Amino acid sequence: MYLCLMYTSELIKGTLKTIVLELLKKQGRMYGYEITQKVKELTAGKIQITEGALYPTLHALEKNGELETEKEYMGKRVRKYYKLTEQGKNTATERVNEFADFIETMRFLLDLQTKSGHVQG
Amino acid sequence: MYLCLMYTSELIKGTLKTIVLELLKKQGRMYGYEITQKVKELTAGKIQITEGALYPTLHALEKNGELETEKEYMGKRVRKYYKLTEQGKNTATERVNEFADFIETMRFLLDLQTKSGHVQG
DNA sequence: CAAAGATACATAACAATCTTATGTATTTCC
């Protein structure tokens, strides 16, 4: 059995946008810090998005027209909520489909038959 | 149905070492150019390893003690065959296991149930 | 109530890893 260590950062590389887009698609709207916590929770700590990676990514997606923002004040503290634009919804779907296809290709290439840690059937 | 386009390069990023190590584990020994062709063939052109990425990676793996080389001359042209060291074999297994675990985590995170493009059962 | 930790944003220096471009040289095919 594995301990629940984080993955080497190389693997996460390239999937961050996909994760953010798909999460926003499911959750409707989220703010940055919330995204880091949600991913950590859903992956049992295996994937931990750093703020240094997330915020620039969110800004880039917004600049590219995939996301739009609303600022909300909780007392004096600001929260920037992000949600998908129409374009962002399409991009989210494309990205997820591409990733799904990619992992099937990799599973074939690496001879991975069944899910590790799962008993099938 | 998808056309057989290449994946956005971001996805491949970080998986190159894993691919190389696992291929060498199965094939015994291979030379650089052969690796690029084999991967292209096995993935129907979806993953195309560029030489600018592969050669530096092979050199790094060799420097790190994962690979060892044998030069062979086919006429006047040289081929550099790579094979795994004992350490390399262990690293290959670790990398593949980690990747397998990673894609399961991602499948859960992205709500991917069954294999895209496959009929299960 | 003061300090520590969590929440919430942001940016900059650095590192890793890839693409694209370039270079050299041999072999094969038409």
Next chain:
DNA sequence: GGAAATACATAAGATTGTTATGTATCTTTG
């Protein structure tokens, strides 16, 4: 004999991440 394929290699530039740092507010706890 020239184009395409084989076979190696490296360098400039782009992308995307980590680590470090900064600011500020809110909550918990001794």
